[in-house]
Amino acid sequence: MKQxxxxxxxSATTPTDPxxxxxxxxxxxxxxxNAASRTHAYGWQAEEAVSxxxxxxxxxxxxDKSEIVFTSGATxxxxxxxxxxxxxxxxxxxxxxxxxxxxxxxxxxxxxxxxRGAEVTYLEVDxxxxxxLKELENAIREDTILVAVMWANNETGVIQxxxxxxxxxxxxxxxxxxxxxxxxxxxxVDPVAMGVHLLAFSAHKMYGPKGVGALYVRRKNPPVKLTxxxxxxxxxxxxxxxxxxxxxxxxxxxxxxxxxxEMMAEIERLxxxxxxxxxxxxxxxxxxxVNGSQEMRLPQITNLCxxxxxxxxxxxxxxxxxxxxxGSACTSASLDPSHVLKAMGLSSDQAHASLRLSFxxxxxxxxxxxxxxxxxxGVNSVRADSPLWRQ
Ligand SMILES: *Cc1c(COP(=O)(O)O)cnc(C)c1O
Numbered sequence: 283m284k285q286x287x288x289x290x291x292x293s294a295t296t297p298t299d300p301x302x303x304x305x306x307x308x309x310x311x312x313x314x315x316n317a318a319s320r321t322h323a324y325g326w327q328a329e330e331a332v333s334x335x336x337x338x339x340x341x342x343x344x345x346d347k348s349e350i351v352f353t354s355g356a357t358x359x360x361x362x363x364x365x366x367x368x369x370x371x372x373x374x375x376x377x378x379x380x381x382x383x384x385x386x387x388x389x390x391x392x393x394x395x396x397x398r399g400a401e402v403t404y405l406e407v408d409x410x411x412x413x414x415l416k417e418l419e420n421a422i423r424e425d426t427i428l429v430a431v432m433w434a435n436n437e438t439g440v441i442q443x444x445x446x447x448x449x450x451x452x453x454x455x456x457x458x459x460x461x462x463x464x465x466x467x468x469x470x471v472d473p474v475a476m477g478v479h480l481l482a483f484s485a486h487k488m489y490g491p492k493g494v495g496a497l498y499v500r501r502k503n504p505p506v507k508l509t510x511x512x513x514x515x516x517x518x519x520x521x522x523x524x525x526x527x528x529x530x531x532x533x534x535x536x537x538x539x540x541x542x543x544e545m546m547a548e549i550e551r552l553x554x555x556x557x558x559x560x561x562x563x564x565x566x567x568x569x570x571x572v573n574g575s576q577e578m579r580l581p582q583i584t585n586l587c588x589x590x591x592x593x594x595x596x597x598x599x600x601x602x603x604x605x606x607x608x609g610s611a612c613t614s615a616s617l618d619p620s621h622v623l624k625a626m627g628l629s630s631d632q633a634h635a636s637l638r639l640s641f642x643x644x645x646x647x648x649x650x651x652x653x654x655x656x657x658x659x660g661v662n663s664v665r666a667d668s669p670l671w672r673q
Pocket of ligand 1: 354432462494495
């Protein structure tokens with residue numbers, strides 16, 4: 283019997299949990315109301331459902347529900363945070379600090395502002411993928427208004443020292459925006475304890491539906507003001523206009539509630555499979571290297587460089603049985619080597635020979651052996667064809 287394909291690209295997107303879909307379904311047909319309609323029960327029911335979901339999402343982070351702004355995803359939340367803070371505070375200063383390994387949503391938002399008068403410092407990372415905290419401290423100027431550093435990287439899973447970054451930003455009185463898209467729902471994320479002022483995240487990276495995300499915006503100590511980036515009906519307390527995606531938001535809330543109860547067990551399960559896979563691949567193949575810190579890393583992801591085995595060629599050998607990726611889905615349309623791996627000091631060839639393997643809630647233990655077999659035979663056959671291998 284043909285076995286189903288193994289999905290090992292959960293960092294690009296996760297399947298929606300069936301229990302989440304179940305809770306969304308009524309809001310497509312039986313309860314079709316607009317959450318902003320105040321004149322009938324359909325509207326009130328939709329508003330109630332959104333309010334419950336907002337509480338569930340806020341609950342996962344331990345924040346107040348008035349601090350959650352629903353968006354169409356993390357990309358929009360990132361744009362709202364960076365451009366929204368800049369628009370409000372640019373009279374105070376026009377300098378931003380970010381990191382070379384950030385997601386394109388962050389880098390392109392910063393570049394967009396640069397073209398309009400902002401000054402941006404792009405911090406380097408070491409070969410572990412981590413920033414130097416002294417360098418961050420030294421980069422802060424009188425006119426710095428925002429530091430944007432992600433919680434965990436989408437290609438390598440490498441986690442930054444968020445607590446210390448938060449401490450530095452609060453002491454120096456600059457806002458700390460964190461792209462938490464890969465971390466929220468996967469590991470404990472407490473923006474208040476970490477001194478994070480704004481946090482972006484997305485439902486489809488945590489077993490919720492695609493097309494819905496959120497921005498946490500701190501309301502006190504200190505309050506953060508934002509200039510809305512979408513003009514319209516003044517939804518979300520004037521911070522994000524547009525009719526709310528009620529079924530999506532309900533699903534986001536359900537996904538957040540599930541993450542809260544299942545996170546700890548999931549961390550153990552997925553990290554054990556990830557570690558087994560890594561050990562087996564390192565045992566079975568020569569010239570394999572883990573990209574980035576193995577200590578400060580998300581539990582479910584690994585990024586491996588198989589020298590002399592181009593990742594596109596390797597993936598072609600198993601594309602009927604195994605779904606993985608090289609680099610991130612967001613930039614995989616381009617043939618450029620990963621900007622994240624390059625920033626960590628890999629050569630273009632090494633970056634092109636790297637695969638990202640990310641487990642999720644619906645993988646099974648048996649997947650580890652099948653994935654190992656597929657990758658080992660793929661790498662061996664690509665290397666056998668390479669004139670550079672064995673020279
Ligand atoms: C996926 C991702 C995004 C973009 O999220 P969308 O909801 O797909 O717009 C932003 N940042 C990181 C780190 C991501 O992994």
